[in-house]
Amino acid sequence: MVALEEKDRNLIKETCKKLGLTYKELGEKIGYSESNLKSSVSRNQVSKQLEITIHLYLKTIELQEEIESTKNFKQSLKDFLKD
Numbered sequence: 001m002v003a004l005e006e007k008d009r010n011l012i013k014e015t016c017k018k019l020g021l022t023y024k025e026l027g028e029k030i031g032y033s034e035s036n037l038k039s040s041v042s043r044n045q046v047s048k049q050l051e052i053t054i055h056l057y058l059k060t061i062e063l064q065e066e067i068e069s070t071k072n073f074k075q076s077l078k079d080f081l082k083d
Contacts, residue, residue: 012041015054019061030057 016026023041024034030053040046 010041011046011051011054012037015058030054
């Protein structure tokens with residue numbers, strides 16, 4: 001475990017706030033227990049594995065949003081070309 005860098009100081013809190021999730025909900029999504037996340041927050045430390053997991057989860061959400069946006073654009077283009 002390493003102390004979090006200043007920019008990632010509250011990575012878990014910020015992620016939960018950004019996604020509107022509780023520690024329990026975030027933990028379920030990334031395979032960590034609520035107590036593990038709370039412990040990391042209270043100690044202001046996070047394992048490299050947890051940090052990577054959170055970043056990958058955020059990237060996955062971002063890519064899912066891009067896919068959805070692309071699907072919507074594709075459908076709009078199809079609809080436009082039909083007219």
